[in-house]
Amino acid sequence: MIGTIAQYMQFPFVRYALVVGTLIALCSSLMGVTLVLKRFSFIGDGLSHVAFGAMAIAGVLRIKGDMLFVMPATVLCAVLLLRTGKNAKVRGDAAVAMISVGALAVGYLLLNLFSTSSNLSGDVCATLFGSTSILTLTKTEVWLSAGLSVAVVALFILFYNKLFAVTFDEDFARAVGTRVDACNLLIAVVIAVIIVLAMNLVGSLLISALIIFPALSAMRLFRSFRAVTVCSAVLSVLCALTGMLVSIVGGTPVGSTIVAVDIAVYVAFVIIEKIRR
Amino acid sequence: MKKLALIALLGLTVLALAACGAGQASEAVTEAATEVPELPVDLDLTQLSGTVVYSQVYDMMNEPDSYMGQRIRMDGSFSYYKDEDTQQEYFAAIIADATACCAQGIEFVWKGEHAYPEDYPPLDTDITVTGTFDTYYEGNYMYVQLVDADVAWNE
Numbered sequence: 318m319i320g321t322i323a324q325y326m327q328f329p330f331v332r333y334a335l336v337v338g339t340l341i342a343l344c345s346s347l348m349g350v351t352l353v354l355k356r357f358s359f360i361g362d363g364l365s366h367v368a369f370g371a372m373a374i375a376g377v378l379r380i381k382g383d384m385l386f387v388m389p390a391t392v393l394c395a396v397l398l399l400r401t402g403k404n405a406k407v408r409g410d411a412a413v414a415m416i417s418v419g420a421l422a423v424g425y426l427l428l429n430l431f432s433t434s435s436n437l438s439g440d441v442c443a444t445l446f447g448s449t450s451i452l453t454l455t456k457t458e459v460w461l462s463a464g465l466s467v468a469v470v471a472l473f474i475l476f477y478n479k480l481f482a483v484t485f486d487e488d489f490a491r492a493v494g495t496r497v498d499a500c501n502l503l504i505a506v507v508i509a510v511i512i513v514l515a516m517n518l519v520g521s522l523l524i525s526a527l528i529i530f531p532a533l534s535a536m537r538l539f540r541s542f543r544a545v546t547v548c549s550a551v552l553s554v555l556c557a558l559t560g561m562l563v564s565i566v567g568g569t570p571v572g573s574t575i576v577a578v579d580i581a582v583y584v585a586f587v588i589i590e591k592i593r594r
Numbered sequence: 595m596k597k598l599a600l601i602a603l604l605g606l607t608v609l610a611l612a613a614c615g616a617g618q619a620s621e622a623v624t625e626a627a628t629e630v631p632e633l634p635v636d637l638d639l640t641q642l643s644g645t646v647v648y649s650q651v652y653d654m655m656n657e658p659d660s661y662m663g664q665r666i667r668m669d670g671s672f673s674y675y676k677d678e679d680t681q682q683e684y685f686a687a688i689i690a691d692a693t694a695c696c697a698q699g700i701e702f703v704w705k706g707e708h709a710y711p712e713d714y715p716p717l718d719t720d721i722t723v724t725g726t727f728d729t730y731y732e733g734n735y736m737y738v739q740l741v742d743a744d745v746a747w748n749e
Contacts, residue, residue: 325643328653331646452645452646452652453653453656565645565646567645568643568644568645569645
């Protein structure tokens with residue numbers, strides 16, 4: 318088994334996939350704790366559909382380096398969703414659902430009407446389920462993904478205390494001088510960046526799993542924000558690595574294998590929690 | 595504490611990426627083939643999992659220069675296409691990805707004289723092709739193919 322893995326590690330795209338996949342898993346788990354606690358677990362799903370729609374538009378317009386278009390579009394929608402005020406006519410889960418299905422439908426419609434690809438169903442399937450996207454990254458995409466991942470982790474470390482305050486009690490955070498709106502804007506931007514990056518790893522339909530499962534697993538055993546965050550990060554990285562290695566050796570789809578490992582770990586943590594009681 | 599964590603993070607990332615860039619798989623395989631001349635091929639895709647084979651073929655399409663002249667063996671599903679305008683025939687081995695929604699194909703040129711369909715397998719038959727990686731142009735587009743190829747399949 319180790320010999321087989323060592324053989325596969327000779328391939329540069331396998332090494333790239335493992336490094337980028339690990340970094341993406343780390344990023345997604347860090348923000349996952351905040352999103353779960355803020356009751357925004359499903360925003361990942363909504364934004365990933367927005368990214369799909371943006372990718373379709375980029376494809377139709379033949380924009381080279383579609384991430385340069387997809388990223389700003391997703392960030393914009395994330396800001397709109399997370400900063401929806403109390404006076405907005407469409408709020409919360411309704412806004413997420415509306416943008417989610419709207420972007421998915423319009424994206425697929427545009428692809429069908431104007432696509433220049435010879436394999437439309439393949440392109441759509443690869444975007445939705447990840448397929449082998451993480452194993453087919455170009456060097457530029459590897460460096461871009463790694464750079465953005467490092468930036469996300471750095472921002473999380475730098476603003477850890479503020480994120481902690483905003484996550485649990487916005488009113489209290491505002492009362493003690495924290496710029497809550499700026500923090501929420503930061504969260505929105507970071508989430509959008511993670512979503513666009515994670516589309517390469519697990520596809521747009523499975524991104525929510527990458528964000529919420531490690532956090533939910535960690536919450537079964539730990540109570541403090543720091544412990545949950547650290548445990549979530551460790552679990553997410555280990556699950557992503559395990560899933561990718563199983564997929565590479567066993568020839569299974571990368572995204573769904575990673576999510577299956579995440580689910581197995583969650584079930585294991587639920588059992589451990591029951592035993593401890 | 596935050597600065598230390600940031601420095602550690604950046605250090606780890608640089609180390610990981612440096613390890614990433616150390617050498618190319620194709621080079622490693624080529625070197626191995628040079629050292630062990632009895633090896634029949636430079637890159638044997640039949641020994642790899644479906645996920646990696648698909649990714650490897652994708653890489654060969656994206657960076658053909660890295661594979662020029664290498665002897666490659668691959669499994670795939672036999673496919674045939676004839677351009678009615680030019681009467682040019684194309685033969686390929688097709689590889690599907692793990693989700694079975696995407697496929698990559700590599701064209702091959704069977705060495706010797708062979709006529710289609712008499713000498714070739716039925717369409718979609720699983721075949722093993724061993725050939726030398728090469729590229730050619732038609733119009734402004736570059737295509738890849740395995741030339742001087744041996745083709746085998748189970749009846």
